[in-house]
Amino acid sequence: xxxVTQPDIHITVSEGASLELxxxxxxxxxxxxxxxxxxxxxxxxxxxxYFSGDxxxxxxxxxxxxxxxxxxxxxxxxxxVHWSDAAEYFCAVGAGNQFYFGTGTSLTVIx
Amino acid sequence: xxxxxQSPKYLFRKEGQNVTLSCEQNLNHDAMYWYRQxxxxxxxxxxxxxxxxxxxKGDIAEGYxxxxxxxESFPLTVTSAQKNPTAFYLCASRExxxxxxxxxxxxxxxx
Numbered sequence: 001x002x003x004v005t006q007p008d009i010h011i012t013v014s015e016g017a018s019l020e021l022x023x024x025x026x027x028x029x030x031x032x033x034x035x036x037x038x039x040x041x042x043x044x045x046x047x048x049x050y051f052s053g054d055x056x057x058x059x060x061x062x063x064x065x066x067x068x069x070x071x072x073x074x075x076x077x078x079x080x081v082h083w084s085d086a087a088e089y090f091c092a093v094g095a096g097n098q099f100y101f102g103t104g105t106s107l108t109v110i111x
Numbered sequence: 112x113x114x115x116x117q118s119p120k121y122l123f124r125k126e127g128q129n130v131t132l133s134c135e136q137n138l139n140h141d142a143m144y145w146y147r148q149x150x151x152x153x154x155x156x157x158x159x160x161x162x163x164x165x166x167x168k169g170d171i172a173e174g175y176x177x178x179x180x181x182x183e184s185f186p187l188t189v190t191s192a193q194k195n196p197t198a199f200y201l202c203a204s205r206e207x208x209x210x211x212x213x214x215x216x217x218x219x220x221x222x
Contacts, residue, residue, distance in 0.1 A: 009151070034210050043115075043201055043213035044154075051208070090153065092211075097142065097161060098169075099211055103153040 002027045002095045006102035013081050014110050021076040021105050023091030032094035033074040035065055037087045038104075044090060050074065061085070083109045113138045117202050117214035123222050124189065124196060132187045132217045134202035141206060143185035147171060148199040148216075157200075160185055189219060197221050 003026045013019055025031055032051055036044040048059025055067040065076045074091060086109045091102040115136045124130045136143065142161050146154040156169030160179040174193025179185055185204075189196045199218050203211040 032208055036213075041199075041216070041218070043117075043215045044203075044211075045213075046210045049210050094208060094210075097159065097167075098156065099144075101154040103151060 002093060002098075002100045004091050004093050004100050004102040006089075006091055006105050008105045009103070010106045010108070012108040012110060015083050016080050019076075019078045019081045019085070019107070021089050021091075021107070023074045023076065023102060024072050025074065025091070025093045025100075026072065027093055027095055029095075033065075033067060034092040034094065034099075035059065035063070035074075035076050036090045036092060037061075038090065039087050047076070047089075081107075081109055083111065085109055115202055115204055115212055115214035117200075117217050119217060120215070122217055122219045124219060125222050127191045129188055129190050130219065132189070132200055132202075132219070134185045134187065134214060136183055136185075136202075136204045136212075136214075138204055138206070138212060139182070140204035140212070141182070142204060143179070144203040144205070144211065145169075145175075145177065145185070145187045146201045146203065148201055154201065157187065 005024045034049045035047040038044045047063050050057050050067045088104045090104050092099050118133045144159040145157040155171050158177040160166035176188045201216045202214045205211045
């Protein structure tokens with residue numbers, strides 16, 4: 001069965017520090033992978049996607065993610081976090097007609 | 112600009128009452144989805160529709176109903192059979208294997 005695991009429920013980083021959010025997935029075929037961001041009371045906004053090809057993908061707002069098939073991971077990174085990055089982050093895998101979402105990682109940014 | 116419009120933003124339900132959440136998209140997407148979001152549980156799929164006049168149950172369809180009479184519209188009815196309806200509801204649409212696009216959500220509460 002398809003599943004997505006985000007092991008970190010909550011992460012706190014200092015502004016200007018680097019960030020890595022972890023995502024592991026379970027899927028039998030080559031997955032379509034996505035990262036979304038959600039601000040309080042809002043919908044989800046797509047940060048980046050991986051379909052095939054280069055395993056390092058660039059997204060909006062300075063985010064990037066690396067697909068590692070051997071580790072079934074798709075971790076999200078940002079070299080320098082801004083206060084406006086505080087939000088909830090969701091990893092998702094597209095499998096056929098459906099999407100499967102992780103439970104999310106809440107990011108707090110301290111000055 | 113193309114997008115997804117959910118209304119109302121806030122909705123209150125009385126005991127024994129059915130309420131309907133609206134979702135309209137002008138992206139010309141074939142597929143539409145309804146998710147329920149509860150704190151710490153990520154997004155759970157309620158119903159989805161791949162084409163007009165066809166829809167499938169998701170993981171938590173009990174107590175909900177949908178219709179898809181028009182390509183651009185996918186309303187969700189929360190029936191009185193749903194005993195714990197308080198949640199944030201998100202509608203999404205998608206074309207092919209592309210990422211899902213989300214509306215800004217409707218927050219449903221019980222009076």
